[in-house]
Amino acid sequence: MKLPKARAARRRRLAVLLLAGLGLGTAAALTLTAFDDHLVFFHTPSDIADKKVPLDRQMRIGGLVEVGSLERVQGTAEVRFRVTDLEHAVPVAYVGVLPDLFREGQGVVANGKLAADGTFRAREVLARHDENYMPPEVAEALKRSGRWNETMGAGTAPPAGPPPAPATQR
Amino acid sequence: MNWQALANPARFKRLSDRLLPWFAGGAALCLAVGLYLGLVASPPDYQQGDSVRIMYVHVPAAWMAMFVYANLAVAAAASLVWRHPLADVAGRAMAPIGAAFTFLCLATGSLWGKPMWGTWWVWDARLTSVLILFFVYIAYMALNSAFDDDTRGARSSAILALVGAINLPIIKFSVDWWNTLHQPASVSRLDGPSIHASMLTPLLLMAVGFTLLFFALALVRMRAGLIERRLAALSYTRSADAGVASFR
Numbered sequence: 001m002k003l004p005k006a007r008a009a010r011r012r013r014l015a016v017l018l019l020a021g022l023g024l025g026t027a028a029a030l031t032l033t034a035f036d037d038h039l040v041f042f043h044t045p046s047d048i049a050d051k052k053v054p055l056d057r058q059m060r061i062g063g064l065v066e067v068g069s070l071e072r073v074q075g076t077a078e079v080r081f082r083v084t085d086l087e088h089a090v091p092v093a094y095v096g097v098l099p100d101l102f103r104e105g106q107g108v109v110a111n112g113k114l115a116a117d118g119t120f121r122a123r124e125v126l127a128r129h130d131e132n133y134m135p136p137e138v139a140e141a142l143k144r145s146g147r148w149n150e151t152m153g154a155g156t157a158p159p160a161g162p163p164p165a166p167a168t169q170r
Numbered sequence: 171m172n173w174q175a176l177a178n179p180a181r182f183k184r185l186s187d188r189l190l191p192w193f194a195g196g197a198a199l200c201l202a203v204g205l206y207l208g209l210v211a212s213p214p215d216y217q218q219g220d221s222v223r224i225m226y227v228h229v230p231a232a233w234m235a236m237f238v239y240a241n242l243a244v245a246a247a248a249s250l251v252w253r254h255p256l257a258d259v260a261g262r263a264m265a266p267i268g269a270a271f272t273f274l275c276l277a278t279g280s281l282w283g284k285p286m287w288g289t290w291w292v293w294d295a296r297l298t299s300v301l302i303l304f305f306v307y308i309a310y311m312a313l314n315s316a317f318d319d320d321t322r323g324a325r326s327s328a329i330l331a332l333v334g335a336i337n338l339p340i341i342k343f344s345v346d347w348w349n350t351l352h353q354p355a356s357v358s359r360l361d362g363p364s365i366h367a368s369m370l371t372p373l374l375l376m377a378v379g380f381t382l383l384f385f386a387l388a389l390v391r392m393r394a395g396l397i398e399r400r401l402a403a404l405s406y407t408r409s410a411d412a413g414v415a416s417f418r
Contacts (some may be wrong), residue, residue, distance in 0.1 A: 013250060028340075042351075053383045062349060085213065098288070100288075109351055115375045125288065134369070136216040138216070
């Protein structure tokens with residue numbers, strides 16, 4: 001038995017639901033917009049160069065391990081390398097075990113503190129990987145045919161727009 | 171066909187009788203072939219080697235965690251607007267399945283993160299938002315059974331389910347909006363999947379298998395839920411009769 005009253009009540013409940021959904025959605029969108037740049041897992045070397053972040057605290061920096069920058073300090077477990085976002089680079093010193101994926105050109109996130117001499121002293125180094133999955137033969141073939149994107153496999157999305165200038169050494 | 175006809179418990183039982191073997195059989199077939207292709211026949215990844223095989227369980231489980239929640243939210247809306255008991259039964263049936271998929275996603279992700287990233291867990295936007303999804307499932311189940319009156323439990327948990335739905339787009343886009351340790355999407359991208367076909371096939375087979383498994387489990391649980399309701403109603407009337415009899 002369907003009374004018109006029941007139908008009206010249903011319509012009212014649906015309207016209330018949609019209105020509540022709209023309100024909640026707006027509130028969530030505003031909150032997320034407010035988070036925007038603050039909800040980051042890591043800062044980039046450019047953020048540090050531009051002094052966009054408080055430099056005296058624990059933080060995470062992310063970027064690529066600059067090719068040719070990796071060196072092991074003789075007689076210790078310390079490794080030194082530079083993390084770059086292809087615009088700026090930060091020297092990093094780390095004592096400890098590196099993840100399997102860690103290599104030059106790979107995306108990494110280092111957690112630690114910036115020392116007075118400008119070296120980032122990492123407590124922990126994590127490797128990133130990208131969203132491309134393929135068999136080794138395919139990766140080889142891509143590299144041979146020259147269709148390999150430079151940042152592929154690095155764990156950082158290729159920057160939009162024209163290719164970036166080579167990392168500045170400073 | 172009028173969809174409300176499906177909401178009739180007797181029709182629902184007849185329909186589910188016919189669908190259940192197909193869902194269950196399809197799930198078994200897809201998961202068997204998918205697991206074989208994924209764990210044995212597919213190639214290792216150029217970067218991650220054999221560790222990439224965790225993907226064939228982890229990624230479909232993550233999709234299911236969100237897909238089941240979307241279904242839960244639809245059932246919650248139907249429960250609040252149309253007040254149909256079958257929607258309540260559906261919500262109650264689906265929540266533990268979704269929570270299980272979310273747990274599977276978190277556990278396999280953790281096992282994958284240790285060798286690849288170098289950590290079991292990080293508080294980045296993707297991982298945190300999925301953990302919140304898991305807690306919302308748990309809260310839904312707790313709230314649903316927190317009242318003596320089942321209808322009140324269904325109503326309050328339905329509101330919670332709808333509020334929690336805001337988390338779904340956050341999970342999906344967390345890797346695009348913020349920088350995270352977790353990599354961006356590989357399959358649902360505008361420019362097509364960035365996974366080689368030999369790895370995409372087992373991944374999609376596993377996803378279809380998990381989806382069919384979810385449908386099969388949800389149908390079985392919904393039928394059990396409907397029987398439980400009838401049993402509760404029956405024993406209620408019987409004890410009411412007995413109460414009246416002893417009073418006389």
